[in-house]
Amino acid sequence: MRQQPEPVQVVKERRDRALHALVQGVPYITFLGIEFDRRGDELTAILPYRDTHIGNPLLPALHGGAIASFLEVTAIIGLGWSILWEQIESGAVDAAAIGPESLPRQPKTIDMTVDFLRTGLPRDAYARARVNRSGRRYSSVHVEAWQDNRARPFAQATGHFLMPAHE
Amino acid sequence: MDRGTHLRGLIDALPFSKALGMRLEESGDGRAVVSLPYDARLVGDPRSGVIHGGAVSALMDTCCGTAVMTVPDGSGITATLDLRIDYMRPARKGARIVCEAICYHTTRTVAFVRATATEADGGEVTPVASAVGAFTFEKRGAGQ
Numbered sequence: 001m002r003q004q005p006e007p008v009q010v011v012k013e014r015r016d017r018a019l020h021a022l023v024q025g026v027p028y029i030t031f032l033g034i035e036f037d038r039r040g041d042e043l044t045a046i047l048p049y050r051d052t053h054i055g056n057p058l059l060p061a062l063h064g065g066a067i068a069s070f071l072e073v074t075a076i077i078g079l080g081w082s083i084l085w086e087q088i089e090s091g092a093v094d095a096a097a098i099g100p101e102s103l104p105r106q107p108k109t110i111d112m113t114v115d116f117l118r119t120g121l122p123r124d125a126y127a128r129a130r131v132n133r134s135g136r137r138y139s140s141v142h143v144e145a146w147q148d149n150r151a152r153p154f155a156q157a158t159g160h161f162l163m164p165a166h167e
Numbered sequence: 168m169d170r171g172t173h174l175r176g177l178i179d180a181l182p183f184s185k186a187l188g189m190r191l192e193e194s195g196d197g198r199a200v201v202s203l204p205y206d207a208r209l210v211g212d213p214r215s216g217v218i219h220g221g222a223v224s225a226l227m228d229t230c231c232g233t234a235v236m237t238v239p240d241g242s243g244i245t246a247t248l249d250l251r252i253d254y255m256r257p258a259r260k261g262a263r264i265v266c267e268a269i270c271y272h273t274t275r276t277v278a279f280v281r282a283t284a285t286e287a288d289g290g291e292v293t294p295v296a297s298a299v300g301a302f303t304f305e306k307r308g309a310g311q
Contacts, residue, residue, distance in 0.1 A: 027213065051182060056246075065221075065224060111251065114250050116248055
């Protein structure tokens with residue numbers, strides 16, 4: 001007999017709870033006001049505009065450090081989420097039991113190269129991470145951030161990360 | 168205005184750097200020292216209390232940009248083209264991080280900068296992070 005698919009609310013609840021645990025435990029994400037929009041396993045990070053994100057008030061333009069922070073948060077959450085997704089979907093980790101204090105260990109940044117393509121305008125920004133390689137020890141993640149047009153990124157970054165079991 | 172007030176003013180003019188609590192310690196001749204006090208709001212790993220890499224990146228970017236702004240024949244205006252940061256080790260919980268940046272070469276249009284971040288107080292000499300970057304550069308009076 002074919003197995004019945006899980007009810008939609010059970011699936012959503014598990015995934016949203018896991019994502020919430022991953023994001024809410026990090027004070028710096030709250031400090032910057034970064035939010036995550038989830039569609040299936042795909043995450044879009046959102047940096048809602050705040051006056052405190054400005055670097056040059058005369059232009060005005062977003063601070064390079066705010067942009068770099070946004071890209072790094074998106075990369076590390078994107079990688080952490082791809083690992084956690086496998087764990088909750090396979091049942092290796094019980095999503096109902098995880099909270100910010102009981103999360104599996106997260107990857108650590110080894111290096112990050114940020115490429116500033118255009119001025120960051122004083123408005124919301126979005127970013128998506130792509131895990132180009134996820135190895136046993138090391139991972140490589142690429143991130144692109146945009147504002148008005150998805151096809152015109154204003155910043156991109158590549159980072160290498162040390163996987164949790166190999167600290 | 169004394170020199171200390173003037174220096175602090177340079178960082179306070181950057182809303183994001185000010186929000187993170189950064190302080191300009193020294194600057195001049197293409198060199199800058201900027202510090203970041205420990206703040207629980209900047210933590211990346213709540214279990215260890217270690218500051219998020221993104222906040223360290225912001226410190227490095229601010230410090231490198233400030234170094235470029237103090238190049239004697241420069242216009243005092245710059246923007247980051249690219250920045251690579253290597254994280255050597257996590258900063259200890261509670262430690263203030265101090266970044267020193269040196270603009271080691273400029274062309275007519277580009278400034279090359281390197282920076283090192285260490286813990287302000289403590290015997291640990293291994294830097295927390297190091298960075299290299301390229302910034303936009305314009306000579307004073309050029310193109311006006």
